[in-house]
Amino acid sequence: xxxxxxERIDSARAIPYAAQPARPxxxxxxxxxxxxxxxxxxxxxxxxxxxxGYGLYLGSNPDSYTRLFDDPIxxxxxxxxxxxxxxxxxxxxxxxxxxxxxxxxxxxxIAAIFLVFILPWAIPSIPTILSFRWMLxxxxxxxxxxxxxxxxxxxxxxxxxxxxLGSAIVVHIWKWLPFWTLILLAxxxxxxxxxxxxxxxxxxxxxxxxxxxxxxxxAGLYLTCTMLSTIWTLGDFNSIYLLxxxxxxxxxxxxxxxxxxxxxxxxxxxxxVAVALTALPLIIPIVVFLVQRLGKEETA
Amino acid sequence: MSANRLVRTAGLVLVxxxxxxxxxxxxxxxxxxSITPTGNLFSGRYFPEHPTLENYATVFTQDHFFLRYFWRQxxxxxxxAVVSVVAVLLIGTLASxxxxxxxxxxxxxVSNAALFxxxxxxxxxxxxxYKIMSTYGLLNSLWALVFSTITFATPYAxxxxxxxxxxxxxRELDEAARVDGASVVQSFTRIYLPLMAPVLIAxxxxxxxxxxNEYLYAFLLLSSEANVTLPVAMGxxxxxxxxxxxxxxxxxxxxxxxPAILYYAVRRYMVTGLTSGGVKG
Numbered sequence: 001x002x003x004x005x006x007e008r009i010d011s012a013r014a015i016p017y018a019a020q021p022a023r024p025x026x027x028x029x030x031x032x033x034x035x036x037x038x039x040x041x042x043x044x045x046x047x048x049x050x051x052x053g054y055g056l057y058l059g060s061n062p063d064s065y066t067r068l069f070d071d072p073i074x075x076x077x078x079x080x081x082x083x084x085x086x087x088x089x090x091x092x093x094x095x096x097x098x099x100x101x102x103x104x105x106x107x108x109x110i111a112a113i114f115l116v117f118i119l120p121w122a123i124p125s126i127p128t129i130l131s132f133r134w135m136l137x138x139x140x141x142x143x144x145x146x147x148x149x150x151x152x153x154x155x156x157x158x159x160x161x162x163x164x165l166g167s168a169i170v171v172h173i174w175k176w177l178p179f180w181t182l183i184l185l186a187x188x189x190x191x192x193x194x195x196x197x198x199x200x201x202x203x204x205x206x207x208x209x210x211x212x213x214x215x216x217x218x219a220g221l222y223l224t225c226t227m228l229s230t231i232w233t234l235g236d237f238n239s240i241y242l243l244x245x246x247x248x249x250x251x252x253x254x255x256x257x258x259x260x261x262x263x264x265x266x267x268x269x270x271x272x273v274a275v276a277l278t279a280l281p282l283i284i285p286i287v288v289f290l291v292q293r294l295g296k297e298e299t300a
Numbered sequence: 301m302s303a304n305r306l307v308r309t310a311g312l313v314l315v316x317x318x319x320x321x322x323x324x325x326x327x328x329x330x331x332x333x334s335i336t337p338t339g340n341l342f343s344g345r346y347f348p349e350h351p352t353l354e355n356y357a358t359v360f361t362q363d364h365f366f367l368r369y370f371w372r373q374x375x376x377x378x379x380x381a382v383v384s385v386v387a388v389l390l391i392g393t394l395a396s397x398x399x400x401x402x403x404x405x406x407x408x409x410v411s412n413a414a415l416f417x418x419x420x421x422x423x424x425x426x427x428x429x430y431k432i433m434s435t436y437g438l439l440n441s442l443w444a445l446v447f448s449t450i451t452f453a454t455p456y457a458x459x460x461x462x463x464x465x466x467x468x469x470x471r472e473l474d475e476a477a478r479v480d481g482a483s484v485v486q487s488f489t490r491i492y493l494p495l496m497a498p499v500l501i502a503x504x505x506x507x508x509x510x511x512x513n514e515y516l517y518a519f520l521l522l523s524s525e526a527n528v529t530l531p532v533a534m535g536x537x538x539x540x541x542x543x544x545x546x547x548x549x550x551x552x553x554x555x556x557x558x559p560a561i562l563y564y565a566v567r568r569y570m571v572t573g574l575t576s577g578g579v580k581g
Binding site: 028029030032033034036037039040041043044046047048050051052054055058099102105107109110113115116117118119120122123124125126127128130131132134135142145146174178228231232234235236237238241242245255256259260263264269272273276279283286287290291294295 | 322327329411451
């Protein structure tokens with residue numbers, strides 16, 4: 001590569017400007033760089049840029065927004081989405097942070113429990129959400145027979161809006177808690193041991209050690225994970241659709257499911273896209289934040 | 301002091317038990333339903349009175365209206381997963397090689413484009429994606445689903461590949477090869493790819509799990525019963541009120557076991573591969 005550069009500089013000096021070929025010849029290496037990137041650029045252009053552009057076009061009709069804001073279901077969905085995301089993300093991330101401390105232990109049996117704990121993440125979510133759905137059935141479900149047997153009494157889990165949305169949050173957390181615990185656990189393991197040893201000498205361990213050392217060192221990672229999780233939770237279609245189907249009477253819809261409902265159940269594609277676009281004020285800042293943060297890390 | 305330790309250990313054991321029940325209950329429930337005979341379904345007990353493997357036999361022989369295309373649908377899922385994995389690994393390694401090794405000035409743009417795709421929620425792009433697949437004439441074709449998996453898995457692949465290559469494959473190695481006269485293609489296939497093996501396994505598994513798990517795109521892009529993947533077919537069971545839930549849970553368990561086995565088989569690669577990206581944040 002160095003030879004190549006010298007050669008180019010030399011030839012640039014040797015040949016007067018006007019005599020140079022109109023288009024400078026690409027170096028062999030740069031030609032290969034282009035050729036090898038073509039497959040990804042094609043994927044990006046055909047399946048990311050084009051649908052985004054088309055989506056913006058479909059969502060450019062102001063009438064769909066009037067229709068949307070007049071629809072009481074949309075307002076309900078907005079509240080549901082905020083509830084689902086705020087509670088779902090924070091509860092999940094705090095639990096993940098606490099459990100990453102639990103699994104940080106060296107005990108063999110805690111390592112064994114981790115192997116079971118990771119299962120929900122390793123297996124596909126459709127089968128397990130369907131299992132939850134039947135388990136939560138108010139008449140025949142296992143959870144209600146369990147609650148009846150211990151004298152608490154069953155609840156109409158999927159028949160009341162608040163309970164249905166709450167159940168969907170539980171299902172979402174069940175699926176994704178192991179993943180975030182794993183990431184935060186790896187973050188804890190990356191903290192050099194001698195920091196703890198020095199702190200222990202100064203008498204900082206336990207709770208004080210956590211707030212004094214672990215948390216400050218994990219804070220950056222925790223924030224990135226929370227942002228990433230916010231985006232993905234916002235896009236979680238399965239936990240709602242397969243558990244409550246957005247029902248009863250569209251009271252448990254979130255943006256991800258409502259947009260599909262408009263587009264494919266009612267057949268109003270434009271309003272469906274409009275639902276997704278009204279989430280942009282929330283999505284754009286997070287996307288910018290993440291691209292900057294993760295991009296910086298990449299070049300470091 | 302020792303009493304204190306005992307209490308502490310008891311607390312840890314208790315948390316462990318709660319975690320075990322929490323993780324296993326829905327899976328136990330799935331197993332339980334799948335060995336419950338038809339007609340005994342609404343008992344809601346903790347274990348069936350007459351456990352049976354009959355449901356699995358029904359599934360394997362496709363002996364029910366909902367199961368007419370079971371093997372075909374399983375094959376569809378497998379086809380989409382395998383083709384997607386191969387394509388994602390190929391496209392991802394090539395792009396990461398260019399960005400990280402050949403380092404053109406525009407490499408950062410490609411990298412940011414990938415990162416951008418990684419952080420937008422896929423379900424928000426579903427409707428226009430459906431429309432463009434209709435423009436491309438790919439609706440109801442498994443290739444449409446393959447393309448959607450490639451679209452959403454490749455960015456993550458590129459990102460992880462780059463981090464791994466930057467930290468574990470010394471750049472001097474391919475520079476030395478270039479000095480010895482190896483072409484770009486040779487240094488890619490002979491040096492870069494073989495050294496990437498561990499992270500190829502991690503990202504390959506990740507892509508496979510992602511594809512195996514896909515519901516929304518599969519459900520929108522595929523329509524005929526013989527062409528859908530198994531998760532969509534499982535969704536069909538919800539269409540009626542008197543669905544054979546024991547058969548559904550047998551299908552669900554059959555579908556859930558292979559990825560779990562795969563995950564445990566390659567676990568040590570997954571941990572390094574998946575976390576290398578997130579940890580430094």
